């Protein structure tokens with residue numbers, strides 16, 4: 001793309017310049033996609049928030065998150081020591097290899113030959129609840145969690161053998177660790193409401209899942225309100241007029257609007273539970289190099305704000 005067109009675009013959509021840089025319009029054009037993400041204001045505003053204006057809010061979120069880590073580690077320590085606290089059946093199920101949960105298996109694409117279906121469990125805790133095998137087709141499950149190293153220590157101290165070790169990753173940096181469009185299915189249970197910035201985590205899930213694949217989320221509605229914002233419970237997830245929203249007392253992000261143009265979202269509410277199925281309909285046309293550079297800068301910025309507190 002010529003510099004003049006680039007400049008014209010930047011002038012025309014002044015506040016979107018950062019976004020333009022991230023998305024790399026030239027790449028979008030060369031892929032001949034009809035989607036123009038810059039028309040999605042919510043997406044544009046959200047990226048600008050993350051990489052520029054978001055510094056202080058992000059830093060506050062990181063600070064709150066760090067202060068909740070110890071209680072999460074303590075919870076899982078006691079869970080192992082007591083073989084499941086009030087949930088001994090849960091402990092007994094997780095400690096043995098189990099088949100992939102049927103509600104996840106039904107979201108897998110049709111099998112082609114001997115192809116191995118790849119599933120990512122985000123915020124899996126020390127032992128994934130998703131299951132690790134299917135009797136009738138080959139699958140590979142990867143479980144990740146930012147507290148993976150804490151869990152490794154607990155597991156070793158308790159001398160437990162687990163079916164699958166959890167590896168380190170935040171929901172917010174999945175695409176820095178896993179290939180884009182490399183998973184057939186991504187799932188996340190009871191963890192996004194514990195994260196730093198769930199909207200960012202969902203975008204990352206959409207980057208690493210294949211086009212046509214699903215992101216499956218299962219959470220209690222408005223968990224932070226329920227838990228009175230204790231520990232890592234800082235975010236609420238809910239449905240509003242058919243849209244999927246994440247919110248705190250200060251901010252609400254409409255995920256259905258945020259992902260308009262590259263995902264279809266279906267929410268279903270049952271009692272205080274919220275199940276969300278997100279199908280990736282288009283690749284998010286980001287230039288990953290630029291995207292990671294910008295977000296790294298935003299994170300370091302947030303770190304400085306945090307240390308100056």
Ligand SMILES: C[S@@+](CC[C@H](N)C(=O)[O-])C[C@H]1O[C@@H](n2cnc3c(N)ncnc32)[C@H](O)[C@@H]1O
Nearest residue numbers: 123124125145147170171189190191194195196
């Ligand atoms: C209540 S546990 C749920 C674990 C498991 N998914 C389950 O259903 O048992 C919440 C998990 O979310 C993880 N978590 C916290 N922040 C996260 C983030 N930014 N990205 C992904 N997971 C996160 C925590 O470390 C913790 O293991």
